[in-house]
Structure formats: structure tokens, C-alpha cells
Amino acid sequence: MNVIEISLILLGIMLVLLAGGVWIAITLAITGFLGLTLFAKTPAGEGLFTAFWGSNASWELAALPMFIWMGEILFRTKLSEQMFEGLAPWLNRVPGRLMHTTILGCGIFGSVSGSSAATCATIAKVALPELLKRGYDEKIALGSLATAGTLGILIPPSITMVVYAVAAEASIIRIFLAGFIPGLILMLLFSGYIAWWSLRNPDKVPAAEAELSFIDKIKKSGNLIPCALLILFIVVVLVKGWATATECAAYGVLGSLAIAVQSRMLTWRNFMDSLMSATRVSCMIMFILAGAKYLSLTMAFTGIPRELAEWVATLQLSPYMLIGILALLYIVLGTALDGISMIVLTSTVVLPMILKAGFDVVWFGIFIVLLVEIAEVTPPVGFNLFVLQNMTGKDANTIAHASLPFFACLVLCIGIITVFPQTVMWLPDVIMGVAK
Amino acid sequence: MPNTLRRSLDWLYNAAGFLAAFFVFAIFAVMIASSLMRELSIKTGGIEDLVAWLCAAAAFLAMPHAFKHGDFVRMELLISRLGAPRRRTFEIGGLAFGVAFCTYLAFWAIRMTWGSYEYGVMSDGLLVLPIWIPQLSFVLGAVLLLIAMTDEFVCVLMGRRPVYVTAVEERHARGDFSEDI
Numbered sequence: 001m002n003v004i005e006i007s008l009i010l011l012g013i014m015l016v017l018l019a020g021g022v023w024i025a026i027t028l029a030i031t032g033f034l035g036l037t038l039f040a041k042t043p044a045g046e047g048l049f050t051a052f053w054g055s056n057a058s059w060e061l062a063a064l065p066m067f068i069w070m071g072e073i074l075f076r077t078k079l080s081e082q083m084f085e086g087l088a089p090w091l092n093r094v095p096g097r098l099m100h101t102t103i104l105g106c107g108i109f110g111s112v113s114g115s116s117a118a119t120c121a122t123i124a125k126v127a128l129p130e131l132l133k134r135g136y137d138e139k140i141a142l143g144s145l146a147t148a149g150t151l152g153i154l155i156p157p158s159i160t161m162v163v164y165a166v167a168a169e170a171s172i173i174r175i176f177l178a179g180f181i182p183g184l185i186l187m188l189l190f191s192g193y194i195a196w197w198s199l200r201n202p203d204k205v206p207a208a209e210a211e212l213s214f215i216d217k218i219k220k221s222g223n224l225i226p227c228a229l230l231i232l233f234i235v236v237v238l239v240k241g242w243a244t245a246t247e248c249a250a251y252g253v254l255g256s257l258a259i260a261v262q263s264r265m266l267t268w269r270n271f272m273d274s275l276m277s278a279t280r281v282s283c284m285i286m287f288i289l290a291g292a293k294y295l296s297l298t299m300a301f302t303g304i305p306r307e308l309a310e311w312v313a314t315l316q317l318s319p320y321m322l323i324g325i326l327a328l329l330y331i332v333l334g335t336a337l338d339g340i341s342m343i344v345l346t347s348t349v350v351l352p353m354i355l356k357a358g359f360d361v362v363w364f365g366i367f368i369v370l371l372v373e374i375a376e377v378t379p380p381v382g383f384n385l386f387v388l389q390n391m392t393g394k395d396a397n398t399i400a401h402a403s404l405p406f407f408a409c410l411v412l413c414i415g416i417i418t419v420f421p422q423t424v425m426w427l428p429d430v431i432m433g434v435a436k
Numbered sequence: 437m438p439n440t441l442r443r444s445l446d447w448l449y450n451a452a453g454f455l456a457a458f459f460v461f462a463i464f465a466v467m468i469a470s471s472l473m474r475e476l477s478i479k480t481g482g483i484e485d486l487v488a489w490l491c492a493a494a495a496f497l498a499m500p501h502a503f504k505h506g507d508f509v510r511m512e513l514l515i516s517r518l519g520a521p522r523r524r525t526f527e528i529g530g531l532a533f534g535v536a537f538c539t540y541l542a543f544w545a546i547r548m549t550w551g552s553y554e555y556g557v558m559s560d561g562l563l564v565l566p567i568w569i570p571q572l573s574f575v576l577g578a579v580l581l582l583i584a585m586t587d588e589f590v591c592v593l594m595g596r597r598p599v600y601v602t603a604v605e606e607r608h609a610r611g612d613f614s615e616d617i
């Protein structure tokens with residue numbers, strides 16, 4: 001049996017298990033087991049133990065529970081209320097006015113949180129009722145919240161990036177740094193669309209509120225100082241290379257606890273809830289990573305990724321064509337799978353292909369994160385749609401429709417980073433030196 | 437199922453979950469402590485090994501609790517469209533695969549860790565310790581996950597809806613999305 005046949009059989013088994021609702025981690029491990037036993041004739045049990053132990057007992061991976069816990073703590077503070085109050089007075093003269101609080105709020109919360117659903121839920125909880133109360137357009141508000149929430153995984157820290165870095169064996173800090181500029185570009189695109197829409201529909205934007213004096217604006221924004229300090233702290237630590245990603249994450253937790261204390265939200269219950277939540281979420285992700293490690297062992301023994309990469313190379317696709325096909329593939333996958341599973345599932349097979357075609361592993365990380373963001377707002381299983389559906393009672397398809405213009409911004413952003421890869425590579429190269 | 441059995445099983449999963457949470461907290465404490473010690477130029481050799489083991493312990497011990505809590509992700513696109521009776525068939529099928537895999541995982545966790553103990557294998561990093569001690573968390577987590585899977589399998593066979601489904605429904609109804617990435 002040749003390698004292509006083996007890979008088709010394994011792919012078939014995996015798809016059947018996935019579609020049948022077997023847990024992702026268990027599906028990966030079962031496929032790995034079958035591959036090893038049937039085709040590689042290697043002892044499958046020892047491999048299972050080594051893969052699971054090696055994957056979980058990892059110093060690098062310890063950053064994951066820390067970053068998750070940090071987000072969980074902040075999720076339980078008044079940060080989002082403070083953010084809305086602090087941002088609102090500055091936006092009076094911008095076309096679109098308070099509508100931009102969704103984009104800015106998500107961008108700022110995204111730089112302390114690593115999750116898209118949590119960012120979307122946190123900002124929407126405050127911004128949505130405030131915007132609707134003041135008479136802003138509901139469609140734009142919903143669309144921008146659903147899509148801007150995904151900034152949580154593009155702007156570091158990001159759980160998705162940690163998972164990608166571990167799966168691709170790349171530097172977490174380098175990928176974090178690479179996310180800053182695309183994150184800013186995306187925020188500009190989102191805000192640009194809101195401004196353009198508001199200029200075209202002036203009747204749908206409520207009148208400006210009474211202008212505060214400069215001093216009052218500063219006073220109102222005082223609430224944002226703790227959060228700004230935390231962001232500044234994380235950025236400086238990352239940029240200066242003072243700490244490893246894990247240490248940086250631990251200090252992030254310390255900072256978040258300080259913010260929670262300062263806003264008097266750190267009850268014993270909140271503390272325990274955030275810790276238990278973080279433990280469960282980390283466990284879920286690490287279980288998937290362990291299953292994937294076992295499957296990649298099978299891949300290494302059967303040589304599927306190498307063969308596939310060579311086969312793709314013989315197709316003589318231009319790099320843009322390859323990227324285009326992969327983008328479509330991920331958009332399709334994203335309609336059915338969550339982002340973490342999507343990355344872990346594909347990285348062993350897709351990465352050799354991409355590297356052979358001359359793309360950088362860090363660049364591809366940002367590319368894939370942007371595609372995961374798209375997946376979060378595409379029905380039927382876009383998670384941000386689901387979050388807003390639960391919060392507003394609106395149907396997921398209505399929200400997906402409202403996000404279409406912002407979806408287009410995401411696609412445009414993918415185009416920009418593909419044509420100008422420097423937007424991704426510049427910051428990490430300047431700060432950490434060009435990678436060998 | 438008798439009430440005491442139900443209660444003691446749930447207690448077991450939760451206890452393992454709390455222990456895992458303690459290890460997450462320990463990662464935090466050790467990281468902060470080690471960076472302070474480095475500033476005071478106290479040697480911190482072996483910290484990386486210690487943190488790696490804490491991370492493994494947190495991951496393994498939380499498994500039964502996270503599973504019961506509905507945190508393990510899967511593709512629900514198709515099964516969520518089925519009617520209740522057919523959906524139940526798929527849940528039972530999925531749990532059967534789960535039980536089979538967990539049995540295999542627990543068996544090999546025990547066998548390999550026992551091997552480490554029997555041959556006195558030491559860890560090969562800076563922190564030298566019999567490796568079976570940290571590996572014990574793998575054994576404990578895998579065995580408890582097997583128990584939790586089997587427990588759920590039996591309950592669903594007896595006609596109850598899976599608790600990993602109802603737990604998520606309740607959480608989302610409260611508007612709590614903190615556990616979704």
C-alpha cells in the first residue's frame with residue numbers, strides 16, 4: 001500500500017470519528033494508534049505513553065495555563081465597564097462616535113486576554129446595552145462586536161498562538177511579537193469601515209454628547225490606567241526579552257490579581273472560579289495537544305507529511321496559489337471545527353508543505369490565526385456568533401450577516417500580510433534579530 | 437445508581453480537579469519565586485523540570501473533572517441536528533470509543549510508570565528524582581478519567597442525558613463564556 005492510500009484511509013477514519021461526535025483529542029489518538037499498529041508496525045503503547053508524557057511535561061507549555069488564568073481573572077473584574085467609560089469621551093468627534101468603543105475595547109482587552117469568545121463576551125456585555133440605549137445601529141454594533149472580539153487571539157497574549165507555537169515548535173515570543181502590527185492593521189480596517197459607513201449614513205448615527213473639558217476626559221480615563229500599565233508591562237517584558245513567555249505570563253497573572261484587588265473584585269469565590277476555569281480549559285487544550293503529538297508520531301513513522309509536501313511541490317503551484325488554496329481549506333474547516341483543533345489537526349501535515357514553498361513558520365502562524373478569526377464568525381459553528389446569540393437572543397445567521405463587512409476586513413488583512421509579509425516579520429526581526 | 441456512590445464519584449473527580457488547580461497555582465508561585473531568586477543571584481537550577489512536572493500534573497489530574505464539566509471539545513455540527521433518540525445512539529457510541537481509549541491509556545500509564553519504578557529510572561534533567569514520582573500524576577489522571585468515562589457510559593445507557601452536555605447548556609444559559617476560546 002502506498003503512502004497516499006494510507007493517508008486517505010487514516011483521513012477517512014478520522015473524519016468519521018469527528019463527525020460522530022467523538023472528542024477531538026480521543027479521535028486524534030485513536031487515528032494515531034491505528035496508523036502505528038496497521039501501517040508502521042511499531043509498538044503503539046510505548047509511543048502513547050511517551051507522546052502524552054512528553055507533550056504535557058513541558059516547560060514551554062506551562063505558559064498556557066498562566067495566560068488562560070490571567071484572562072479568567074480579568075473576565076471577572078470591572079475592566080470592561082471602566083474601559084467603556086474611559087474611551088467614550090474621546091470618541092465624540094470621530095465619525096461613528098461610540099461605535100468605535102467596540103473595536104478599541106476589543107483591541108485593548110485582546111492585549112490582556114488570549115481568547116476570542118471571552119473578549120467578545122466581555123466587551124459586548126458592556127458596550128452593547130450602552131450603544132443600543134443611545135440609539136446606535138444594532139446591525140453594525142453586533143457585526144463589529146462579533147468580529148472585533150476575535151482580536152483577542154491576534155493581539156498577544158493569545159492562547160491560539162501558544163498552541164500554534166507548541167505544535168509548530170516555534171518561539172512563542174516571536175509569534176506574539178508578530179501579532180502586534182497585523183492586529184493594529186485589522187483595528188484600523190474595522191474602524192475605517194465604521195467611519196466610512198457613518199459618513200454615508202449620518203442619519204443612523206446619534207448626535208454627539210455634551211463635550212467634556214479636557215481635564216474631565218482625563219479624569220474619566222483614569223480608570224484605564226491599571227489596565228494600560230498591565231499592557232505596557234507585558235509589552236515591555238516581551239520586547240526587552242527580560243523574561244521567558246512563561247515568566248511573562250506568571251507576571252501577567254500577578255498584574256491581573258492586582259487589578260482585581262484594586263477594583264475590589266477579588267473575592268475568594270472569584271479567585272477560585274477563575275483558577276478552576278483556567279485549570280479545566282488548559283487541561284482541555286493540553287489533552288488535544290497530547291493526542292496530536294501521538295498522531296504526529298504516526299505521521300513521522302509513515303512519512304505522510306514529507307510525501308505530501310513533495311507531491312504538492314510537484315504541482316508547481318505559485319506561492320500565492322498555495323496560500324489561496326490553504327485559506328479556502330481553512331475557511332471550510334473552520335465552519336465545523338474550533339480554532340485550536342483546526343491548528344493542531346493540520347500543523348503536522350501542512351507545515352512541511354509551507355516551509356518547502358518558502359514561507360516562514362512565524363508568518364504562517366499569523367496567517368492561520370487570521371483564518372481562525374474568520375472561523376469564529378462563520379456559521380454554522382462560529383463561536384463568537386454563538387456568544388452574541390446567547391447574549392442578545394438574535395439568530396446566529398442574522399449576526400453572521402451583520403458581520404459580513406467586517407469579515408471582508410479580515411480577508412483584506414490576510415491579503416495585506418500575504419502581499420507584504422514584512423508587516424508580520426518586521427517587529428520580531430527588529431527586536432529579536434532575523435531568525436536563522 | 438445509589439446516592440452514596442454517585443456522591444463519592446463526583447467528590448473524587450472534584451478532588452482531582454482541585455489538586456490540578458493547586459498545581460496551576462504552584463506553576464505561578466514557582467515562576468515568580470524563581471525570577472526573584474535569579475535577581476538575588478540565588479541558583480535556580482532544575483526549575484524548568486519542576487515547572488514541566490507541575491504542568492503535567494495539572495493537565496492529567498484535571499482530566500476527569502474537565503470531562504464531566506463538558507470542557508472537552510468535539511465536533512457537534514452533525515450530532516446536534518439529530519433527534520433525541522438517534523443523538524443518544526451517537527453519544528453511547530462516542531462514550532464507547534472513549535472508554536476503550538481510556539482503558540488503553542490507563543493500562544500503558546500504569547505499565548510504563550511501574551517500569552520506571554521497577555528499574556529505578558531517574559529523571560535526566562538538572563533536578564534528579566525517581567521519574568515515577570512525577571509520572572504518578574499521569575497514572576492517577578488516566579485511571580480517574582477511565583472511571584469518569586465508564587461512569588458516564590453507564591449513566592447514558594440507563595437513559596440519563598450526558599452530564600457533559602447539560603453542564604455546558606447550564607453554563608451558557610447563565611451567560612458564562614469564560615471557558616470558550
